Amino acid sequence: MKLSILGCYAATPRTLTNPTSQVLEIRNHMFLIDCGEGTQVQLRKNRIKFSRINHIFISHLHGDHFFGLPGLISTFRLLGRDKEMHVYGPKGIKEAITLLLKLGDSWTNYPLIFHELTSKEPTILFEDDKVTVETIPLNHRVYTNGFLFREKPLERKLNIEAVRDLKIDKAHFRNIKGGEDVLLDDGRIIPNGKLTLDPPKPMSYAYCSDTQFKPDITEQIMGVDILYHEATFLETEKHLSAKTKHATAKEAATMAKMAKVGKLILGHYSTRYKSIDLFKEEAEEIFENVELAGDGRIFQF
Amino acid sequence: MKLSILGCYAATPRTLTNPTSQVLEIRNHMFLIDCGEGTQVQLRKNRIKFSRINHIFISHLHGDHFFGLPGLISTFRLLGRDKEMHVYGPKGIKEAITLLLKLGDSWTNYPLIFHELTSKEPTILFEDDKVTVETIPLNHRVYTNGFLFREKPLERKLNIEAVRDLKIDKAHFRNIKGGEDVLLDDGRIIPNGKLTLDPPKPMSYAYCSDTQFKPDITEQIMGVDILYHEATFLETEKHLSAKTKHATAKEAATMAKMAKVGKLILGHYSTRYKSIDLFKEEAEEIFENVELAGDGRIFQF
Incomplete structure (x- = not known):
């Protein structure tokens, strides 16, 4: 499982910081999660092949999470795409993209399939024999979902020596x-235990952004390997976090601790702080295994 | 008069090239012309103060000319803008921006005033005591206008020595x-000629992008100091230029020659060519004074 952070800052694109977007590579799928302005350039900088993306998950319809989508959808056409593209996001996303294309008398040469979301309960969006993707309902100023990606268990591995010794056909x-x-x-x-070896443990990744602290997702994300949780503010700006329905680093760490996750990755930083190290320090007071997202940073699990 | 090229390439934003946007500084106005994805980052890189922009002119509703606008409009709010912002562009632009803001339950703290265009005749969009801005109707795949910016003549300058010698009150x-x-x-x-000196000659700037070769604008732009004309292709790709309603470098130069402009600036290059110098070479066979736009390049007149 490989996570490429394309952008992990709140609000507006700046010279050195990008709004939210990331690519999760999991069992040969490449899932694009959120698509702030500039995502297509970030994809190029990170040398991610556009043609490998077939599913785009949009958490909510604030600009810093989807204003890069119209351009990306247009670029797929220019690149000659013909495969289906699936876009999962809040109701309204289809109308927005369709209107923008229509105004430019544009279209897509490939089937562009919208899966519009309205449910406030966890919902399976995608499933094949390798992975499942489901929504994590979050609390933000607008209708917002996180996404939970789970690998399915692999088959047990054949213990070659054992089957050879026993001359099994x-x-x-x-x-x-x-x-x-x-x-x-x-x-x-x-x-069977004498004939096989344990396969690699299936991995799981929970993406929670944007949201205020929401303890009632604990059960759903219990024990995930990796939790990406937004931390727009530090506790010193808790009043702002409450007002804007964002989380602090401490709250993100509390979530990680309650859900007994393997590792916490923080992101969606407000650009008001001098150093993002402050987020790590605050979170580590609550939870041990904290990493900081950074634009262009790659996590391999 | 100062022209800052923020982006001058066709189609999609790439790592080193940006879609169309430019800022014209003319008699203390800062006019933003087109707003492809990434324009707000380009404004920052070029150290242009967001607060000085009060008028945005959008030529047409293809993504590479306006997909940066929703984000820029949102950013103005985050920056605490309270002044009016005027947006001039084809009919439909208001619906698009309004829908995107509405989906994010967003708004602007400042008056956002749309001036929607439908006329196919030259139309004055802005006029004060210093400048006029009018549309230049163009021929592209969708309804498109170029823009003609003209300084108004300044008052004559007092010939200090002459009035002193004559003891004029x-x-x-x-x-x-x-x-x-x-x-x-x-x-x-x-x-009067004995008492005054000629003021600096009023300057004029014609922006023509995107368009196929359109000789019937000759009269309107006759004698302008600077013509920015798109040159998406070279003559070797004339079949593509006809099909997509773009112009070649040769056609841009022909336009410059017919309209007896002072200087031609080329831009909106397709990224298929190895070097943009080829555009200059082709144009110079027809017209002498040719410059190449480049992202981040500043022209001072």
Whole structure:
């Protein structure tokens, strides 16, 4: 699992900071999460192939999370895309994109499929044999969802030495990897655990931005490997965080602790602070394993 | 008159090239012309004060000319703007911006005034005692206007030595600068030309992008000091230029020659070419005084 941070700052694009966008590479999928202005340039800078993106998840319709989308959708056409593109986001996103294209007498050469969201309950948006993606309902000034990405368990790995020693026929391999025991010709039953090795543990990633502190998502994100949680402010600006329905670094860390996540990544910093290290310091008072998102930073898990 | 090129490339924003936007500083006005994605970052890089911009002119509603506008309008609010902002552009621009703001439950703290255009005849958009701005109807795939910026003539300058030698009373100065002759007490009439000096010649700037070669604008832009004309293609791609209703460098130069302009600035280059010098070479075969726009380049006239 690989997370590329394209932008992780709040509010407006600046010379050195970009609004929110990230790419999650998970079991050969490349999911684009949010799309602030300038995302397509950030994709290029990070050498991410546009053609590998087939699903775009938009958390909410504030400009710093989706004003890069109309341009990106236009660029896909210029690049000659013909594959389907799926866009998941709050109701209204289809009308907005459609209007912008229509005004320019433009269109897409590829099927552009909108999945408009209105539910305030966790909802599965995507599922195949490798991963699931579901919404995490959040609390912000407008209707907002986070997204929970989960790898599905892989098949067990064949213990090559064990099956060779026991002279087990290849015809059984599929069943063995599926978890079955084997009945040998001599009547012995070999338990699956002796024939297989544990596969890599499935990973999970929870993206929570933008939101105020929302403890009732604890159960849904319990035990995820990685939690990206917004921390627009420090506790010194808690009054602003309450007013604007954002979270502080301390609140993000509290969320990480309550949900017993593996690692917390902070982002969506207000640009009012001299150094983002202050966010890490504040969070680490509550939760141990804290990382700071940074534009262009890549996390490999 | 000072022209700052923020972006001058066609189609999509890339790592090193920006879509169309420029700022014309003319008699203390700062006019923003077109606003492709990333314009607000380009404004910052060029150290242009956001607060000095009060008028934005949008040529047409293709993304590379206006997808930066929603973000810029939002940023003005974050910067605490309270002054009026005037946006001039094709009909539909108000609906688009309003919808995007509404979806984010956003608004502007300042009066945002749209001047929607539908006329296919030259139309005066702005006039004060210093400048006029009028549309130049162009031919592109969608309804498109260029813009013609003209300084108004300044008052004549007082010839200090002459009025001192003739002992002319200060009470006459305003009339003299207005062009009047003076009747002295001894009955002599002093012609204005002896009392004043020519003021700096008023400058004019014509912005023509995007458009196919359109000779019938010749009369309107005749003799302008500076013509910015799009040159998306070279003559070798004339078939594409016809199909997409763009111009070649040769056609831009032909326009410059026909309209007897002072200087031609080329821009809106397709990124398919290895070097933009090719555009200059092609244009110079027709017209002598050719400059190449470049992102971040400043022209001072």
